[in-house]
Amino acid sequence: MPTKTLILSNLAIAVVGGIGSEAVASPQPTPVAPLTFPNQTGDRNDRPLAISQWLDKRKTDARATFQWSDFSSSPSPSFPAKPEPSVVFAISPFPETFPILANSSGDVIAQNYLPSLPQRTVESSENDSPRASETDSPLTRISPMQPTAEHLSQGEFVFNFRNRLYFLPEYVKSGLLDADTGAYPNLGFSWGITDNTELTFEYQRVDSASPARQGDFIAILDSDEELSLDLKQQFWENSSGTLALSGVLSLSWGNRDFIFSSLQDSRLVEKRDTEDLVVGLQFPFTATIDDRLRFTISPTLAFFPGENAMFYSRPPIDDPGSFGTTLGFTGAVSYRFGSRIILWGDAFIPVAGNNSISRESGKPDQAIAYNVGLRYLVNPRIGLDVFVSNAQGSVGSLSLTADRDLMALGAALVFMPDFIGANRRYADSFGQSNPEADTRITTDGLGFFDGGTLPSGKFLFNLQGGSQGILTSLRYGLLKDLEVGVYLDYVFGEVDESEQGFSGKVRLLNQADGAPFTVSLAGTYGLTNQPFANFRANDRNEFDNLGLSKEVPLIFQGDSGAESQLYLVTLSLPLHYQFDGGAAVWFTPVWGYAQRLGTEIAGFTLGGSLPLSRDFSFIGEIGANFVNPGNAFLGDERKNVIPWSVGIRWDPSALLGLEPNKNGNSPKLELYLTNCVGSSSWHQLRVRDQDELGVGVGLSIPFSF
Numbered sequence: 001m002p003t004k005t006l007i008l009s010n011l012a013i014a015v016v017g018g019i020g021s022e023a024v025a026s027p028q029p030t031p032v033a034p035l036t037f038p039n040q041t042g043d044r045n046d047r048p049l050a051i052s053q054w055l056d057k058r059k060t061d062a063r064a065t066f067q068w069s070d071f072s073s074s075p076s077p078s079f080p081a082k083p084e085p086s087v088v089f090a091i092s093p094f095p096e097t098f099p100i101l102a103n104s105s106g107d108v109i110a111q112n113y114l115p116s117l118p119q120r121t122v123e124s125s126e127n128d129s130p131r132a133s134e135t136d137s138p139l140t141r142i143s144p145m146q147p148t149a150e151h152l153s154q155g156e157f158v159f160n161f162r163n164r165l166y167f168l169p170e171y172v173k174s175g176l177l178d179a180d181t182g183a184y185p186n187l188g189f190s191w192g193i194t195d196n197t198e199l200t201f202e203y204q205r206v207d208s209a210s211p212a213r214q215g216d217f218i219a220i221l222d223s224d225e226e227l228s229l230d231l232k233q234q235f236w237e238n239s240s241g242t243l244a245l246s247g248v249l250s251l252s253w254g255n256r257d258f259i260f261s262s263l264q265d266s267r268l269v270e271k272r273d274t275e276d277l278v279v280g281l282q283f284p285f286t287a288t289i290d291d292r293l294r295f296t297i298s299p300t301l302a303f304f305p306g307e308n309a310m311f312y313s314r315p316p317i318d319d320p321g322s323f324g325t326t327l328g329f330t331g332a333v334s335y336r337f338g339s340r341i342i343l344w345g346d347a348f349i350p351v352a353g354n355n356s357i358s359r360e361s362g363k364p365d366q367a368i369a370y371n372v373g374l375r376y377l378v379n380p381r382i383g384l385d386v387f388v389s390n391a392q393g394s395v396g397s398l399s400l401t402a403d404r405d406l407m408a409l410g411a412a413l414v415f416m417p418d419f420i421g422a423n424r425r426y427a428d429s430f431g432q433s434n435p436e437a438d439t440r441i442t443t444d445g446l447g448f449f450d451g452g453t454l455p456s457g458k459f460l461f462n463l464q465g466g467s468q469g470i471l472t473s474l475r476y477g478l479l480k481d482l483e484v485g486v487y488l489d490y491v492f493g494e495v496d497e498s499e500q501g502f503s504g505k506v507r508l509l510n511q512a513d514g515a516p517f518t519v520s521l522a523g524t525y526g527l528t529n530q531p532f533a534n535f536r537a538n539d540r541n542e543f544d545n546l547g548l549s550k551e552v553p554l555i556f557q558g559d560s561g562a563e564s565q566l567y568l569v570t571l572s573l574p575l576h577y578q579f580d581g582g583a584a585v586w587f588t589p590v591w592g593y594a595q596r597l598g599t600e601i602a603g604f605t606l607g608g609s610l611p612l613s614r615d616f617s618f619i620g621e622i623g624a625n626f627v628n629p630g631n632a633f634l635g636d637e638r639k640n641v642i643p644w645s646v647g648i649r650w651d652p653s654a655l656l657g658l659e660p661n662k663n664g665n666s667p668k669l670e671l672y673l674t675n676c677v678g679s680s681s682w683h684q685l686r687v688r689d690q691d692e693l694g695v696g697v698g699l700s701i702p703f704s705f
Helices: 003-019 396-400 421-425 435-439 532-537 542-546
Strands: 035-037 108-110 157-168 180-192 197-205 212-214 217-223 225-237 243-262 268-282 285-288 293-303 325-337 341-352 369-379 382-389 408-415 459-466 469-479 482-491 499-509 518-528 567-572 575-578 584-594 598-611 616-625 632-634 637-639 644-650 668-674 694-703
Touching: 180 567, 197 396, 217 268, 225 396, 243 396, 268 396, 293 396, 341 396, 369 408, 369 499, 469 499, 532 542
Parallel strands: none
Antiparallel strands: 035 108, 157 180, 157 408, 180 197, 197 225, 212 217, 217 243, 225 243, 243 268, 243 285, 268 293, 285 293, 293 325, 325 341, 341 369, 369 382, 382 408, 459 469, 459 694, 469 482, 482 499, 499 518, 518 567, 518 575, 567 584, 575 584, 584 598, 598 616, 616 644, 632 637, 644 668, 668 694
């Protein structure tokens, strides 16, 4: 073999060995001056380093190598078959892995084919990883509720909150608004343990009044909570990443406490208290057709006990049938329109075993469990889902059980928060944004959930007290365009209900970022206490007539129809405009839904803030409710009354020696008059008993750690 060929071959081997499996393009021969490196001391800091730009233009801090002049060609290194006669290489042994250029005995001389070496660059941190500007986050790829073979990368977290509302036709009296409704909330997270291993944990609830009619019985639940744990492992993926196979082990645990009463006379027939662990297996195979379309098919197995399929149970009759091991197939599909819209759907088709009940016979039966929805991406790390479903849950074996007769309307929020470092690999917007735009707190009214979202990492604590009761909330900016919170309206007296729950708000448009005004979508999910019996029965004295005891509502207690502790769901669309001089106006449409009642609140609030001096401003709000029988008790029955509030707001920064903050990040004190029951979205449209005037003081403190 010619000497020059041998030298070139050895050089090629050294290059390939030094960079491992990374792709290197063909160098372009360009005459350059010879490069000479003096003897090194052995100190790594003395040695010149070169850091390459890879084929995908990503930075890397894993290793250093030469920066070739062209990376658009084949990933395999290639060299001229017949180099110029004048080309000479002098190779000396490298004491460390190439491309740390050093030797202990001589110089390395390269002519013509070695490009010049750049200076050593600063290594990038994890939060500055190559994907810091990417918009193709896991939320754009993983949409259906049933598992797919696509995985989160190591360290990534996705959190979710979902709720389904079922409409139970057996209890309809005079239209949809009088129908019984069932609430099925769940929340949890998924964690990428490694690039190929993923863990999902989900807390799930079903409605305590389900499944309602079952043959000749009314079946309800005395315990309705479920904990699900899924472990997903990827077994195989092809070289192009378009085909993948994974396995999912699901563990679901819960108490199955059933109460069967006679459909004819409501007498108690049987009560069962059971507790079990249900194991499920799925093997999703996912095909990625292109960057928009994905299909998944999965053999599915759920080991239900013979007595029940989670929250469906055999009736107390002779020959009640059985559930047992259920085998079937799950399919899922998603299609992405543009950068923000994803259509998705999934279904479980049982082949053997039972995953539902027949309401006619009451016996175990089969049903196709489905979810079909649309995802809107607010930004690459926040998604909003709306969907229809007949499944009882979203994760694990509970997601395989389904109602044969009813359909639910569902909504979900999925997000990747900032406080997880790996999540910051992805962009927080689809385009250019103003970094200062996420530092402002909008000037809002007395309600907790008007205006825009809090800046990422910022808390806002509200406390109000007076003749209404004790009203408080704590909100937190999880990431740009998203805040979550917890609130309590504890209302004095035994006529108007109290409420405790969780809140979430997603900002759709931001005036500070160049939009004409700020638009958000806010939601609350709360639980009432016992005086809600008055509102439910449209009778001011119902709470006293039932002899109930008043308690502070805590949402984790769960609902109770007998105690009139029911869930309240509200959606609002705060629209907010801030003037340069500090004045602001806002308009907030509100829709409120009560479990087992229907739409009971629907209207709006309109308000504004006007600066009186540097430290003081006047605030005023007025609203309306359009749903009968009404939002307040006048006499013993509900009537519609206009809600309103007026007040003075003071910024005590100057008194406290603080610098007034133009972005609204300073404490505030308020003195106000109102006829509203409280400050939650529901209570902002509820008027106090007999339209009584309330006086209160308020405090709001923004802070961060």
